[in-house]
Amino acid sequence: MALLTLDDATVRFGGASRTAHAALDRVDLEVAEHEIVCVLGPSGSGKSTLLRVVAGLQGLDGGRVFLDGRDQSGVPAHRRGVGLMFQDHQLFPQRDVGGNVAFGLRMHGAVRSEQQYRVRELLALVGLPGADGRAVASLSGGEQQRVALARALAPRPRLLMLDEPLGQLDRSLRERLVVELRELFGELGTTVLAVTHDQGEAFALADRVVVMRDGRIAQSGTPLEVWQHPADEFVARFLGFDNVVDATIVGEAADTPWGKVPVPAGSPQGRGAKILVRPAGVRLVPAAEARSTCTVTARTFRGTHVAVHLQATGAPRLEAACALRDAPEPGDEVGVAFDAGEIVVLDGLSAA
């Protein structure tokens, strides 16, 4: 049985009228015990509302939330046994680190010796051994984040919910912490529902990624599944893939404004398709060898490769990923060839 189940969960702000905007629109979601699920989506897509509904901080206008199979209707937030950690980590500035971590334990009536033992254990776990007596204000942002995490973990919540857990930290610290968090949750067997709008963070942390759009789930799958096969144009663009184009598919080829593009065998046939061409699947060839050519409009250094922006007459812009030493200059004319392995047929197909 799932640890958390949302069944048809709906929240409408501005009244329950049919026209009111649904922040959560009939969402079904299951989170298994020990699973780490990351909810991703643009601003306003309903991520925080989803967390708040599970935590009991936001009521439902329709549907139900179950924890361990028990309907949570009417169960107040403090009785749900879920831990919450928010973006701005909200530590108590007047308490020291130990006092912050022990907060939830005191609320649960743990005796002092038990509190002290658990605080030390947790601080060691989050990489801050011996920090009990330090003032919160003396900690760096990353250290405060760890204290907030220790505080959320202290009462051993059956479900830990994180809202933009690393949102305010700089990128290199986030990248390091996210790996540590995943290891830590694995060791503890914690079930996690996290919300972020940073896809890198979600993909590094999650066993499963849920992409939201306008209060609904646009796609749910392992990071690899979602990355390799975005369900539709919205998800593809949200993941940063901009080479999406209309196509007509006949056999194993798609007719596109960029010319003929190979598609995987068994692709749905006909007009009205949308295809995604990953930048890694756009090969640059000498203009003389190609049927159609593009002009290089820009180059952007991306660390491991160069993103080359190409413009062909009457076609949307196309991005190619190029090795640094092979990247052409802006203004160059180049030909393009496409690798079938990097093409994804998205939804939107109508009958031929």
Ligand SMILES: Nc1ncnc2c1ncn2[C@@H]1O[C@H](COP(=O)(O)OP(=O)(O)OP(=O)(O)O)[C@@H](O)[C@H]1O
């Ligand atoms: N208390 C509220 N009253 C009215 N509308 C609200 C309220 N809270 C959220 N909303 C609206 O509900 C929708 C979803 O908001 P929510 O905060 O869940 O999105 P989000 O995906 O978490 O966004 P962000 O990434 O910006 O935090 C938005 O349109 C928002 O304006």
